[in-house]
Amino acid sequence: DTGVSQDPRHKITKRGQNVTFRCDPISEHNRLYWYRQTLGQGPEFLTYFQNEAQLEKSRLLSDRFSAERPKGSFSTLEIQRTEQGDSAMYLCASSWTGGPTPDTQYFGPGTRLTVL
Amino acid sequence: GDSVTQMEGPVTLSEEAFLTINCTYTATGYPSLFWYVQYPGEGLQLLLKATKADDKGSNKGFEATYRKETTSFHLEKGSVQVSDSAVYFCALSDTSGTYKYIFGTGTRLKVLA
Numbered sequence: 242d243t244g245v246s247q248d249p250r251h252k253i254t255k256r257g258q259n260v261t262f263r264c265d266p267i268s269e270h271n272r273l274y275w276y277r278q279t280l281g282q283g284p285e286f287l288t289y290f291q292n293e294a295q296l297e298k299s300r301l302l303s304d305r306f307s308a309e310r311p312k313g314s315f316s317t318l319e320i321q322r323t324e325q326g327d328s329a330m331y332l333c334a335s336s337w338t339g340g341p342t343p344d345t346q347y348f349g350p351g352t353r354l355t356v357l
Numbered sequence: 358g359d360s361v362t363q364m365e366g367p368v369t370l371s372e373e374a375f376l377t378i379n380c381t382y383t384a385t386g387y388p389s390l391f392w393y394v395q396y397p398g399e400g401l402q403l404l405l406k407a408t409k410a411d412d413k414g415s416n417k418g419f420e421a422t423y424r425k426e427t428t429s430f431h432l433e434k435g436s437v438q439v440s441d442s443a444v445y446f447c448a449l450s451d452t453s454g455t456y457k458y459i460f461g462t463g464t465r466l467k468v469l470a
Contacts (some may be wrong), residue, residue, distance in 0.1 A: 255444065276458075283361075283461050345391075
C-alpha cells in the first residue's frame, strides 16, 4: 500500500493555458474524489468516481473543468483556459466502499496550482 | 444543506497545555464525523473518526466524542507537543451514499516550546 499519489506536486502556469493533474489512488479502491482547497479554507468537493463512472459533479466544477477515470484506476483533472481564480490546492482522495469503513477517505499530498 | 463550523484560529499554546478545538455541525441524518490534520506542504491525514452518537474517536492522544444532542465533535488533547503544530479540519461524511466530505474552515494550532 503506497498511499494516494498526485502529480505534479506544484504547477505554475499562465492565465489561459490548459493544465492536467493526475491522481493514483490506493490500489483496489473503487471510489476516487477530487477536492479544491483555497488558502485559509477547508477543502471543497468537486467530483467523484465509482470505478470509471463519474457519479456527481459539484456546481464548483465549471465547464472548463473535466475529470476522467478511464479504467477505474488513476484519474486526471484538466482545467482549460485557466484563470487566476483557479489557483488552489487540488486534493485527491480514495476509498473502498466494500469494507467496514466505506466513508473513510485517504488523501494524497495535493497539487498546488498557481495561475499567473 | 449540511455544514461544519470550527472555531477560528490560530490557537497558540505552550507545550504540555490542554487543547480544545470546537466543531459543530448541521446535517440531515446521522453522518460520520472526522478530524483530519494537515502539516505544512502536505495533504490531509486522518486523525480520528466516530460513526454514531456517543462514539469516541481517539488517536495519538487526541480524542473527540460524537455528541448528537449538541451536534458537536470537539477535539481535545491533554498535553500538546511542538510536533502537533498543524492545521486541523473537522469534517462530516454526506449521508446520501456519496460519502463526500464537508469540511470546516480549519483551525491552525501553533505549539511553543
